Amino acid sequence: MPILPKIAEYAEELTAIRRDFHEHPEIGFEEVRTSGIVTELLRKWGIDEVHTGLGKTGVIGVIKGRKEGARMVGLRADMDALPMDELTNLPYASKTPGAFHGCGHDGHTTMLLGAARYLAETRGFAGRAVMIFQPAEEGLGGARAMLAEGLFEKFPCDEIYGMHNNPLAEPGKFGVKPGPAMAGATFFDITVNGVGSHGAMPHHAKDPIVIATALVQNLQSIVSRNVKPTQPAVLSVTQIHSGSAYNVVPDKAVISGTIRYFEDEVRDLVHNRLIRLCAGFSESYEVEIVPDLRPIFDVLMNDAGLAEAYREAASEIVGVENATITEELVTGSEDFADMLKVVPGAYCTLGHKGTLPVHNPGFVLDDDILPVGASIMARIVEKRLPL
Template sequence: MAVINRIAGFAGEMTAWRRHLHQHPELQFDCFETAAFVEEKLREFGVDEIHTGIAKTGIVALIKGQGEGGVVGLRADMDALPIREETGAEYASVKPGIMHACGHDGHTTMLLGAAKYLAETRNFTGTVALIFQPAEEDGGGGGVMVEEGIMDRFGIEEVYALHNLPGFTEGGFYTTPGPIMAAVDTFHINVKGVGGHGALPHETRDPVVAAVGIVQAIQTISSRNHYALDDLVISVTQIHTGSAENVIPETAYINGTVRTFDPEVQKLVIKRMQEIVDGMGPAYGVEAELNYEVWYPATVNNPAKAAFAAGVAREVAGENNVIADGTRDMGAEDFSYMLQARPGAYLYIGAGEGAGLHQPGFDFNDDIAPVGASFFARLVETALPVGK
């Protein structure tokens, strides 16, 4: 595995950075401590420019190379999750109910490692733009940074990101041309009936029965309304109603997620779900209201940039440790907004065996941080070569 020697030399520092970030997780846009730590390190490294306060706590830092050239963007997410940590690590979160359960502490560390190396060596032309983003898990911070104009403001021409992947070969890489992750939407359905005594259902308009009927009908969208080979997931994840065994409640609440790749499939789901809710309410004698929220779009790699990034990954990890044409999955990512704005690619870096993402026992594998930092560094040096 061709980890850059200089980066391997400060791997211990990277571990210390990562574990500090792990102890001090922050949610959504409120990444104040994290951003302050990142800014402090960037100033130590001697980067040329640091721009803070983008999307509230986001940072874009610039490192200039040798002479004129393009601008390559590298992105890392900084936010954590509202999960109570169960790793038992000595560096476990000091904030109850908040932990880095997705490895964003590691992603930030990998980009900081690349920044330290690139600021020292500057073996590239043009400029590298280091994008440290809040609110990937909830809030769409990537989209907010794009809306606030980072691509035009800093002249970013192409953009790349890494995400750790437990269960995949440690230090290996995985990507694919075109769509790699799905669009994600959220739906909320509120049902209002007339409550009453459980022994006298004829005097009520039962929202529980109506909610069950609505949920069952929603499942027919996937099975009966769309073409089976077009990827679609509709999952009802919450039903809340009732307070006692002998009381028919007045209201019920339904919540869930929709994952698609094709905008036409997304439109079909919205249309059919609205029709189901509008029809089932009168059928059960209740009021039913749908609130459908369109969230992150599909994450779509530029085929040429994905192939380029895979080539760089092979130099770092070896030919047999890179999958360049993998399958897409139904997860979602707000890096999608950046890929809508500029060509680029999203890759996974294998974390080896361990607890999965978003689990209370998850911990980022510090051994892969130098690999990811080396990938970022080599990508810049290859995209913006000196002497070309």
């Protein structure tokens, strides 16, 4: 792969940076050490402007091109780790219990740092490049926090690009889907407030476990019987919490899960059906059932023209045969979607060696991806802001 020569020169340094991030993971809005290192490196490499504290722990770097220009192109990477333990046995494995870069955000941050260093050294573009290091992507609303604090009012990008590693694709395989590409997501908690009793006298209870398990079965009918088969959607119950003793019927049960969708009308339909089922069960069992639905991620929409521009830039790094436009929908979610609702752009995936998916405790990021991703990010800036 024709990695940009300057980036190839500091590939080993990028690996060292990434492994340091990996060894010291920080979960959302707690990326103090990570953002501090990012800030220090940006200043060391001569980035023209470095702004900190946007979205609590976010960092922005602005690089001026060799020529003045009115246009601004944004590049974004996420910095947070997952709240889970690591089981890789790597020599640089997480030293923080309950925190692990199991999604590769340490790699995303490092790739953007590599692109920033290259662009600051070469400045082969006209206008300004904006490096956005975002906190709290993993369901905590980091993108929305940055937007609420005026991200694009302060740094009015004309277009923006992001990237995610993909251990299940061939190494160096770039993919981008025009239009809807990743699912929107709602997280939900449903609280069943029943009546407890002695476990030997259930006739005195209104058993929330019985009610909750029946409700779970009915929730599974929403996608299969209410949503059109041609409109993809997923409803998954992922948690049921109730009880504390063998001989006590508890008075409460909580059902939690997620809804994924690619159209707002499907989201609204599923939300409404869930709420109505809760109301029906509440009346039937004479208990209070309280649904709490929280839309966390929007549908990620890639601009068709900018997706093609991204592919063309990537083809110069990974080869035309490895830079593809895909039609595959991804039911996972990504809060870069919030930024794309404000500024047009595109989000891609980049394959690397690996056998386990992200969010697995044994996931390992291949460091060979770092100079490749950095080169693609740098190249899209040069192509979109030509001298």
